[in-house]
Amino acid sequence: MTDQTLTPVQSPPSIRLRGLVALVTVLAAMLLLPVAIGDEFIYHIFITMCIFAALSTAWNIVGGYAGQLSLGHAIFYGIGSYVGVMLVGMGISPWIGMFAGAALAALVAVAISYPCFRLHGPFFTLATIAFLEVFRVLALHFRDVTGGATGMMIPLNIGWEWMVFRERLPSLIIAFGMLLVILAIAWWIRTNRLGFQLIATRERESAAKAAGINTVRVKLYAVAISAALSAMVGTFHAMYLTFIEPASAFSLPFSIQIAMFALIGGIGTVFGPLLGAVLLVPITEFARGALGGEAIGLHGFVYGVVLVLVALFMPNGVMGLVSRFFDRTKAEAPGQAGAIAKLPAQPEPDDIPGPPKAVPEPGDEIVRVVGLDKHFGGLHVTNNVSFKLREGEILGLIGPNGAGKTTVFNMISGFLKPDGGEVSVRAADGGWRSPVTPADYAAIGVGRTFQIVQPFAAMTVEENIMVGAFHRHHSTDDARHAARQTAERMGLARYLDAEANSLTIGGLKRLEVARVMAMEPRVLLLDEVMAGINHADVLRAIDLMLSIRDTGVSIIAIEHVMQAVMALSDHVIVLNSGRIIAEGKPNEVVRDPDVIEAYLGKEFTHDA
Amino acid sequence: MEVFLQVLVNGLMLGGLFAIIGIGLTLIFGIVKVINFAHGEFLMVGMYAAFLLTTALDVHPYTTAIAVIPLLFVFGMLTQRFLIQPLMNARDDHIQIFVTVGLSTALINLALLVFGAEFATTPPSGLRTALEIGPVRVLVGQLVVFGAATLLVVGLTLYLNNTQFGRAIRAVAQNRAAARLMGINVNWVYIVTFGLGAACVGLAASLIAPLYPTSQTIGTYFVLIAFVVVVLGGMGSITGAFLGAMVIGLIDSFSAYYIGSDLREVAVFTVFLLILILRPQGLFGGRQTLSHVS
Amino acid sequence: MMLEVRHVDAGYGATTILNDVSLTVDEGEVVTIVGANGAGKTTTLRTISSLIKPTSGSVLFDGEDISRKGADEIVEMGITMIPEGRQLFPDMTVRENLMMGAFKKSARAHQADTLEEVLDLFPRVHERLDQNANSLSGGEQQMVAIARGLMARPRLLMFDEPSLGLAPIIVTQVFEVIDKIVATGATVLIVEQNVFHTLKAADRGYVLENGAIVMADKADALLDNEHVRKAYLGI
Structure with missing residues (x-):
């Protein structure tokens, strides 16, 4: 899926010239x-x-x-x-x-x-x-x-x-x-x-x-x-x-x-x-x-x-x-066909990943979460949640709706202040820090996506990714270059010039991940990137996540798609009513009677 | 002590005035989710109408409500239908702001064209007569405004909670998409709500015209205060607007007396900015408001 | 034929999503639309509900063209859609939510009777009648959303992704309820990611790809179809 060539997308010089003359x-x-x-x-x-x-x-x-x-x-x-x-x-x-x-x-x-x-x-x-x-x-x-x-x-x-x-x-x-x-x-x-x-x-x-x-x-x-x-x-x-x-x-x-x-x-x-x-x-x-x-x-x-x-x-x-007038002249210009926004829906046979590659041994701890507590009014949304993320590990976070998964994410990315407990992240220099604001988290290398995709609607795909790339790069040219590389890696290279709004939901989810990847995070928080995408896209997404992990990025993923959770996670945490009710290897967790009772339901046991 | 009581009562009476203007504004904001920057000019239109009718037909200014309320109701409906509705799905709210700001600018200058810069004074018909109640004096007209504002709050609350259409209005405010799937004609609900909000101003116009001279800028003055009232009460909360109006009335009255009458606006707006910044959901705004915006 | 969608093109603004879509639903049938995300399933339902107007083609209900009617008129005629993502009125009680379900004129008269029937089907909803909708859990909210749809006494009930974003255990419960509704002989058009379960419950199915119907068959035939199995069931 990285076969698309990188095409520079800019207004033809004649149009820019005309604008300048005007x-x-x-x-x-x-x-x-x-x-x-x-x-x-x-x-x-x-x-x-x-x-x-x-x-x-x-x-x-x-x-x-x-x-x-x-x-x-x-x-x-x-x-x-x-x-x-x-x-x-x-x-x-x-x-x-x-x-x-x-x-x-x-x-x-x-x-x-x-x-x-x-x-x-x-x-x-x-x-x-x-x-x-x-x-x-x-x-x-x-x-x-x-x-x-x-x-x-x-x-x-x-x-x-x-x-x-x-x-x-x-x-x-x-x-x-x-x-x-x-x-x-x-x-x-x-x-x-x-x-x-x-x-x-x-x-x-x-x-x-x-x-x-x-x-x-x-x-x-x-x-x-x-x-x-x-x-x-x-x-x-x-x-x-x-x-x-x-x-x-x-x-x-x-x-x-x-x-x-x-x-x-x-x-x-x-x-x-x-x-x-x-x-x-x-x-x-x-x-x-x-x-x-x-x-x-x-x-x-x-x-x-x-x-x-x-x-x-x-x-x-x-x-x-x-600009509508210019767009029309642009569309008529040969070789500048309007961006086709639909992503291919059908998997190519060779897109389907084989058995997971040999999993590298997780390294040292990179995120420590200790005793997170959060109340909304009378509701105890998270109750003493503690876990650790190791370098190069994929941590699956599952649980029923309202279990507090997204709340945990919001607290470990600075969007929500915990009422109690602590989050510490190991910085690139090896020291442990406790970031507070989303900007702190971004600076230390924690990137996140949102459950409901949040594209910058008035921007093109390339500009969307550039916003992420500007986190590491100060000059526009560098950011653009980095954004294009990321787009290519994420299979979005063909859509660089398309308005973000015109992407399908699968494309938007990928754009969401691309924007974060352009920030070159060390820890990636993925909130239901597989929800609402079809089976073929789930397979691609699994492949993609594994390849991201292989570059040394540690991932925490909230998912409902159990197939993905099973295939990806090195470690799984099950959250129910704000508490961790089980954790361990994916295969152990899905057999846990509490997890079946609270989350998976009896039907799953036949499928699994 | 007597002075204090008098200032207090003045404040409450002023509060009644602000309330009757603010209620329509908060209704429109709570349901349609649009801030009507031309709300004050609706009041101005109503007051000019009341003035024209009173002087032309030589009737009591209150009688003009029979005509002014329906006039404003229709004016509000037309505004929603032809100015706001086409922009309900605009990607950002700038455009909606510009439309009502434009309407406001146009109406002010239209009034200037038609009536010139002089004040139009509606005959008071005894409404500016002072009543002595114990140690304090109030104008008859002020008491009527206060009573009408109270009745309006009670009436609207009952209407929204206990009638089928009232519930439909609340449903639209809470979830427009779902309301449509229930078979509610959402656009019609918006049109009627805007009409109702404007009709409230119509009532206010007929009651206020005999108390204040009408000019093309009267709306600007009152509406800025009405915004303060609405924000203080929690955008979209009708009882909140009433309470907010009382608070602002008191601040206005006390600061005018104790600080200086040319700085009372500064006092009011300072409170407004403090509230906006410290408690954007309003002093009284809580879960019971109509809107889900803030 | 109760519902007939004829050669419909539809979309949002300049983007066309549906391309010459035709489908039918007969009285008492359970029909499902299978397709990838973004294929146009929800758009199809929204077009039938008249939330968006087709740019060409027509939608017929009982032989009458309804594609130019308002969304409220469609509900009045007997088509109710249970939307994706529950969409309750958060600051109303469950009871008020259900009453809003019976807003249309023809349902208002039988409101009390319908409420009793519906509550029989949803004992959990019964317990929560006087709670605010936003205090319910996701699963409970989905039940209220379905119950609210039934309050309209629809002749055609359309489900849009009833299991979306729900935990596996809640999904099972939602499907139990849908099975119960189907068992009453209701006419149902359902769009669902959980293709396996829906095809089992349905009589017929359509496969929608890139805004066009590419396959239409009996549900069990689709379950056995090589393409469907590979693309949507992951088998």
Whole structure:
């Protein structure tokens, strides 16, 4: 099953080239059009466009990559504005002030996000709105510092040093420069380790943790970067407007607008927010200019309606449309047939493993579990569970549903804190450690799969495995290389370019194992990797597990498929109602009357 | 002491107001699992409707409930059917947030277009008259709001537990897929639930209109508080929302008196953030909530 | 013919899973669909239940095309599916769960009688009537799920992987219950990984591979079939 050749999967160069040309054209137009036209109002529109595109791109690092929909981003913009203006008042150039604002915004962002990241989806959004409200009210309250409701004017010192100009062109150049820098940062994040980790965290937080990602930390990086960039734009915008007040600096509609450009362009894509701003800002600014006082509220109404319509009919934004167009051209290109996601269901005769190979003698202990206890409410889920895993051993963990098997797994991978007892793992250097968090466990070399497969849906098979590979590798190229090797070994090489979602259940289970294998674990925890896969796949999976073990990895496997348990395990533990009721060699355990009574049932005795 | 009592009663009355707005929100969240960011604008629409009807027909503001409740019920049903339902299966909840945020933005600005920036004052019809009960004073209208909120909580709880359709609503909240297999028309349950949640706001609108001047931003103010109430009570818990409303009413009233009225929002939101962070399931949220999200 | 699936194509979004699937179930028959995971067995049941709509072809019940009806109408007509993974209402009592089983109009009237009949079949469920569903063990939950399906007094009962994720001893119990239901003369369409046991209980079977029916025969004939034995029984 490793006969598939490794095919490099990347967009054909012609498509990438076309994308690049389009991007350069758009950017060049943003700078050159206003210069060519030379009209004040046009300049204003393009500067506004750059500012919104920059803010929206910065927002997208949190709202898109990390999937934390903030509607309070004006907090950071506002901090940047206020800090910039206050420092200018003290005679400090905004070029320095913007970094001070950025630093403060990053600090505030980390301080308020750290607790809020425990909240998901709409709850996080609500918390950001509440924080925004608090900042606005505080800015109004502390008049002495902020000028209160009357706001603050900047002193009119003209010149590059003060970011204030008589002409519009220098402002445009600064706005455009900031946009370029922010775009470059967003692009760099998306194509590197941090971006993969953020998107993995967004897609499945638990699976991301299992892949060794410190999910809270990467999200804090994202929010700090995003807040700092937003604050820098805020400083410049304040200099451009020459006036700030709490109502506009800490404004909810403004925050919504920032997020809206990203949605319209394509949330989570690098250039979507840019596209959203380029498309929408001119329309609304012209409308505002043309209708102005006559129709107060009209442009807001239009924004609202556009938001609803885009969400309903174009949820992937303009970039979604663009990439669908590219996909079509790609599918038509010869030799680029769409990935076939179905894995072969029938076993080839030579796929069926022969009798197990000579089992190497298990080595020294690598995991020690002593007296694990866990209560859920009144329920004693695990009761004084102790066992040991030796190097190169396969330990089968069986028992009826609700016996506490998965709970044990969660406790020996850091997903659940035991109420009592201890887990220690021997590190590669030979010392014994007691890891606490999933990231600790991953770092020491314990990898796990989940009973219910947890693919990162928005990623391809290759990217899914890369998330695991990033645990050992820092550069994208190394991770990609490692992921491809793992894929080949796991028989997934043909599906590298397929969306993870399009795999069959057997394929997804294999992907789950592949992602963990890419982390190069020393101990592998497999939670029912055979459940729900057909007989032929069970045989392949047995073969695969044996080959993994032969590379020196120690395995603990929860299984219901007794055929697999019998064929694989060096040692079997039977759990019932949270207690170990039997353990030993597989053949002994299945004859144990307690095990037959509690788990196997009488029927099994005839089959066995 | 008398001041303390007065502040306490003010807080409870305010609580009644927050409760009557929060109940609909928590119902929609508990069943449909969507946070309606336009909930406050539903209230605004209801209050403008109550204002228009009261002044045009020269009737008691409470009479307008006969029209405003069905109006909001239908408005809620349409929102669910045409805005939320197409997105029920969206892969992430961002899109649902954007839809209701967009609806909220559109409604606020529509109101601005139609009514301008001035306040619309519904005739009070004696509802702003103060009653002296012992040492404290309350407005007639506030007492009515408080009573209505209490009745609404009792009524909805009875309805959800003791009628066939009420049980179907709970079934959908607990397991949508299984409910469908029982022969429950899940989409219809969602539409009716959204309608019910909006109708609660309709009732609130008719009762509040004579007490507060209506403006296009009134919804934003009340709904942020209503969110606090709902989170405090445990998302999806109706009695929880009522208790949460009382707590927030008291915090609002006491902080306004003892800290300063411009910082009472800070007090309320600080509590909100603390609750969200320390006890996301809410102060009163436990197993009995309708939802299984948190 | 009670149920007739005619040349159905179906899938999710852009992915087609079923490819020209045809099958029939006659009154009083027990029919099983055998196939690898991902072959489209559950999709077939979901199509019959109208949880997904076929992109072409039709589903006939008593000769009437039901493929465009809503899922609730299908239940009303007498087709009930007992879903994979139990799917109880966790915060309702067992009794309330069973009452939800009789939600459809035609079953509501006989609710009390049906409950008695069903509880005779499930003494363990009887003991737990007033407990919350989420306090039951996995095996008990599966029993409640089956009992809840029977509460609808279905004319056609469909099982989707009733033994999935259950300990071997519970699987045996679940099959005992299914055998009892079959013995009452019920019309049953069952999808199950435990091919050996299901084929023994069934009258006829279909083999589904990659979304297409590749074989249809009497159940005992399939049990003897070389391909079935090799691919699905591991013999």
